[in-house]
Amino acid sequence: MPNCARCGTDNDSSAKFCKNCGSPMVSQGYAPPPPPPPGQGYSSPPPPPPQPGYYQQQPGYGQQTDSGLQQNVAALLCYVLGWLTGLVFFFIDKRPFVRFHAMQSILVFGGIHILHLLLSILFPFLHLWSLLFALSGLISLVS
Incomplete structure (x- = not known):
C-alpha cells in the first residue's frame, strides 16, 4: 500500500x-522525505542569499571597444613614441586601464615637449651647445 x-x-x-x-x-x-515533526522548537534562520559580485558589463554585439591587444601590452605601447601613441590609444581603446596610461603619456610627454619648445625659444644657444657637444663626440670617436 x-x-x-x-x-x-x-x-x-x-x-x-x-x-x-x-x-x-x-x-x-522516489518518495520525498516525510515532513519534519512539529514542535521542534527554535531553529536558526537560513543564511542570507549571496550578494552578486561586480561583473564588467559585456560589450554589445558588433561593438569593438579595444584595439585587439592585451590590456598591459596596449598600455605599454602608449609610451613608445611619447604623446603621439598616447593620443592614438586614447581614441582607439575604451578600456579604463589603457585610457589611464594613454592620458598619462599625453600629459607627461606632452608637457615635456611643450617645456622643450619653450626652453628652445627662450634659450636658443642651448641647442647650439648640444649640437657642438654631439659633434665633438663624433669627432672623438673618429680620431
Whole structure:
C-alpha cells in the first residue's frame, strides 16, 4: 500500500488521490522525505542569499571597444613614441586601464615637449651647445 507523500496516510494501490488530504499520489519515482515533526522548537534562520559580485558589463554585439591587444601590452605601447601613441590609444581603446596610461603619456610627454619648445625659444644657444657637444663626440670617436 502506497503512502501519501504529503501526510503519510496509507492508501489503496489504485488510488490517484490521498483519502486523507486529497493530494495527488506519486505513482513512480522516489518518495520525498516525510515532513519534519512539529514542535521542534527554535531553529536558526537560513543564511542570507549571496550578494552578486561586480561583473564588467559585456560589450554589445558588433561593438569593438579595444584595439585587439592585451590590456598591459596596449598600455605599454602608449609610451613608445611619447604623446603621439598616447593620443592614438586614447581614441582607439575604451578600456579604463589603457585610457589611464594613454592620458598619462599625453600629459607627461606632452608637457615635456611643450617645456622643450619653450626652453628652445627662450634659450636658443642651448641647442647650439648640444649640437657642438654631439659633434665633438663624433669627432672623438673618429680620431
